[in-house]
Amino acid sequence: MNMMNSRFSRHTGLKNEPTPNLFVANCGPAVGMSFDNIESAFGIFGKVVGVHAADETGTRVIVCFSEVNAAQAAFKALNSLPCADLGGRIMHIRYSVLRPLQKVHKDVLFPVSLLASDLGIPGIYLVHDFITVEEEKRLLAEVDNRQWRSLSKRRVQHYGYEFLYETRNVDSKHCLGELPSFVSNILQKILSFPGLGGDQNKEMDQLTVNEYPCGVGLSPHIDTHSAFDEFIFSLSTAGPCIMEFRRYPEGTWCHPTASVNEIHEDSPLLSSNFTRKAIFLPPRSMLLMSGEGRYAWHHYIRHRKVDPVGEKAIRRSSRRVSFTFRKVREGPCCCPYKQYCDSQPECRNQQVKQNIVQSSLPLKRSSLSNRYSPNIKNNEEKVKPCECCAGF
Numbered sequence: 001m002n003m004m005n006s007r008f009s010r011h012t013g014l015k016n017e018p019t020p021n022l023f024v025a026n027c028g029p030a031v032g033m034s035f036d037n038i039e040s041a042f043g044i045f046g047k048v049v050g051v052h053a054a055d056e057t058g059t060r061v062i063v064c065f066s067e068v069n070a071a072q073a074a075f076k077a078l079n080s081l082p083c084a085d086l087g088g089r090i091m092h093i094r095y096s097v098l099r100p101l102q103k104v105h106k107d108v109l110f111p112v113s114l115l116a117s118d119l120g121i122p123g124i125y126l127v128h129d130f131i132t133v134e135e136e137k138r139l140l141a142e143v144d145n146r147q148w149r150s151l152s153k154r155r156v157q158h159y160g161y162e163f164l165y166e167t168r169n170v171d172s173k174h175c176l177g178e179l180p181s182f183v184s185n186i187l188q189k190i191l192s193f194p195g196l197g198g199d200q201n202k203e204m205d206q207l208t209v210n211e212y213p214c215g216v217g218l219s220p221h222i223d224t225h226s227a228f229d230e231f232i233f234s235l236s237t238a239g240p241c242i243m244e245f246r247r248y249p250e251g252t253w254c255h256p257t258a259s260v261n262e263i264h265e266d267s268p269l270l271s272s273n274f275t276r277k278a279i280f281l282p283p284r285s286m287l288l289m290s291g292e293g294r295y296a297w298h299h300y301i302r303h304r305k306v307d308p309v310g311e312k313a314i315r316r317s318s319r320r321v322s323f324t325f326r327k328v329r330e331g332p333c334c335c336p337y338k339q340y341c342d343s344q345p346e347c348r349n350q351q352v353k354q355n356i357v358q359s360s361l362p363l364k365r366s367s368l369s370n371r372y373s374p375n376i377k378n379n380e381e382k383v384k385p386c387e388c389c390a391g392f
């Protein structure tokens with residue numbers, strides 16, 4: 001009864017034709033309702049043949065009836081109305097459809113590495129217990145004593161240089177000052193991090209602190225090459241996360257500014273053909289992204305409340321606070337990953353960049369498609385999208 005079955009998805013758009021299966025949101029183990037409770041509450045409308053988790057959030061389920069009439073009766077009685085048998089809970093219901101098999105396999109059979117060596121992406125390193133529990137507490141107390149800036153779903157603080165979300169860059173002429181003393185020991189330890197090359201300038205001068213509430217993630221992106229040097233460190237505190245890495249095939253990459261905001265899970269950008277790998281980042285671990293892993297792979301944190309790790313489902317904690325240390329780049333980037341590099345003329349997205357940075361952020365999901373389209377509204381300059389973006 002309670003196996004995850006991602007083969008079902010909700011009807012999207014205006015179409016909501018009755019089927020025997022219901023996609024039920026705001027319902028599931030993560031909000032205190034067992035599959036048995038759900039089965040008996042829906043069972044009064046007809047024979048329930050299965051209750052499945054719709055995804056890993058624990059808050060969406062699929063209820064399968066043997067008859068479409070029963071699903072219709074349940075839909076009518078329970079959609080957006082309090083359910084007496086489930087403590088007055090209000091659920092949001094759509095009829096559910098079967099997805100193609102290929103997508104299911106990708107979503108379900110997706111291993112998460114615990115070690116960077118198992119991940120197998122050149123340039124990605126992970127050190128567990130990089131700081132102690134006491135150091136973690138102190139860091140959190142320091143940032144919680146300071147002013148947070150609220151973005152649409154998470155809060156941030158910037159030190160050294162402000163990170164400008166509109167351009168995914170920094171104003172390198174406007175330094176906010178040195179990094180705060182509460183990160184001095186971390187900066188010191190970074191110097192002897194495994195994976196750091198010999199003669200690089202390793203002094204980090206930009207810090208972004210991100211506070212993600214439970215369930216909030218980060219859209220897939222590559223940190224802008226022209227903004228930051230090769231080495232990017234991310235320290236996880238307060239809670240864990242799974243970081244996913246995606247390498248898109250030649251010709252499907254878009255300029256970093258194109259993926260800065262929320263991307264709908266069904267967007268072609270997310271479902272196109274790419275190689276993906278994932279790593280579990282426990283609290284107090286330090287991740288280093290360098291080389292290929294920094295320049296050519298998108299990193300991504302899914303928006304969900306429960307992460308599957310091996311056989312286990314790990315519920316995210318009430319928040320995760322990450323400290324991302326970077327070095328602002330002085331000249332242009334000369335990396336060998338030209339296809340992903342906004343510093344180099346080979347980048348096929350220069351025109352698109354000019355266009356995209358004019359639009360104000362954050363964008364709504366529904367306006368995402370504008371970012372790849374020649375008919376971008378509110379932009380004075382209309383440019384033809386490059387081939388790699390035209391399909392999105």
Ligand SMILES: O=C(O)CCC(=O)C(=O)O
Pocket residue numbers: 208210218223234235299322324
């Ligand atoms: O939260 C993290 O670990 C990563 C943050 C990140 O990728 C970024 O700020 O660019």
Ligand SMILES: [Fe+2]
Pocket residue numbers: 221222223299
């Ligand atoms: Fe990043």
